[in-house]
Amino acid sequence: MRNDSLETSKFFAIISVVIAHYISSQFIIISPVLQRIGTFGVPLFLLLSGYFYNIEKYGFIKFFKNKFKTIIIPWFFTGSLVYIISKKDYKLLELVEWGEWLLGIGTYLCYLTILVLLFLLFSLKFIKNKYILMLLVTVNLISLYITNQNEYNIYSYLNIFNWIGFFSIGILLKNKMNQLFEFIKNNRNLLLLSSVVIVLTIVISFEINYSGYFSEFSFLLEIIGILIIFTLSTYEIFNNKLIKLVAKYSFSIYLLHFLFFPIKRILPHNEVFEVVGPLLIITFCTLFIYLFDKLLSKLKIGQNIFRMLIGIR
Numbered sequence: 001m002r003n004d005s006l007e008t009s010k011f012f013a014i015i016s017v018v019i020a021h022y023i024s025s026q027f028i029i030i031s032p033v034l035q036r037i038g039t040f041g042v043p044l045f046l047l048l049s050g051y052f053y054n055i056e057k058y059g060f061i062k063f064f065k066n067k068f069k070t071i072i073i074p075w076f077f078t079g080s081l082v083y084i085i086s087k088k089d090y091k092l093l094e095l096v097e098w099g100e101w102l103l104g105i106g107t108y109l110c111y112l113t114i115l116v117l118l119f120l121l122f123s124l125k126f127i128k129n130k131y132i133l134m135l136l137v138t139v140n141l142i143s144l145y146i147t148n149q150n151e152y153n154i155y156s157y158l159n160i161f162n163w164i165g166f167f168s169i170g171i172l173l174k175n176k177m178n179q180l181f182e183f184i185k186n187n188r189n190l191l192l193l194s195s196v197v198i199v200l201t202i203v204i205s206f207e208i209n210y211s212g213y214f215s216e217f218s219f220l221l222e223i224i225g226i227l228i229i230f231t232l233s234t235y236e237i238f239n240n241k242l243i244k245l246v247a248k249y250s251f252s253i254y255l256l257h258f259l260f261f262p263i264k265r266i267l268p269h270n271e272v273f274e275v276v277g278p279l280l281i282i283t284f285c286t287l288f289i290y291l292f293d294k295l296l297s298k299l300k301i302g303q304n305i306f307r308m309l310i311g312i313r
Contacts (some may be wrong), residue, residue: 011246063123073309142161
């Protein structure tokens with residue numbers, strides 16, 4: 001049975017991702033709160049990827065052939081485009097640096113490296129045993145603790161064990177997601193209020209200096225953040241065509257949003273635009289994708305290629 005709230009949740013998840021890449025750390029209260037909100041999106045996308053993971057349905061070859069078309073090609077095309085544009089001086093292009101950029105070493109593309117590694121790892125049938133999945137969630141917690149106790153760096157984002165628990169939870173929720181959303185919908189006001197209070201209390205009390213992916217409370221708060229997004233996704237006000245369009249384009253927005261970051265230079269730098277800025281970037285990005293796709297459709301030329309290159313699914 002189709003769960004529309006899951007699709008809506010991608011809308012909030014991509015907002016979280018763009019916030020994470022947009023914000024500064026200059027504002028005493030709002031910066032750590034926004035940094036924490038910015039950690040909700042990637043874990044949710046990984047959880048959804050685990051939930052929808054269906055390699056058994058297609059087989060290894062067919063599954064990865066499809067992922068090559070829907071993930072690898074847009075990943076390398078848009079990643080290369082952003083890299084080349086960001087260099088400004090084409091004489092400075094370096095093959096090794098280019099490769100590191102695409103692999104996500106110090107860049108936003110680390111999510112895709114982790115995602116593909118998870119797809120490969122979970123192609124092993126025995127790993128999807130529920131007890132092993134629960135063990136992997138525990139491994140995730142231990143890995144985050146070790147990362148927190150040591151000096152985390154750009155390679156911490158490429159440590160698969162810092163993320164594997166979210167993918168595992170997604171698989172564990174197969175056949176249970178509709179019941180979860182039924183519970184959320186029946187208790188959503190209380191759940192939303194209590195979850196927001198818990199997040200704000202912990203961030204303001206313990207995470208003023210750092211509220212990112214590798215804080216002491218990261219896993220707990222990211223799970224609560226996912227619950228907040230799921231809860232928001234059940235409200236009818238968010239069940240509309242515009243939000244579903246952004247949700248549909250969420251992967252493409254992730255791939256392209258850095259191309260719209262020059263807008264930040266002309267926007268005011270204050271607390272209000274720390275929130276408004278990411279929403280504007282998502283708006284412009286969505287408009288570009290929608291209008292260009294419609295133009296190519298009308299011209300009857302290159303629409304399928306365009307969709308493949310920027311990851312429209």
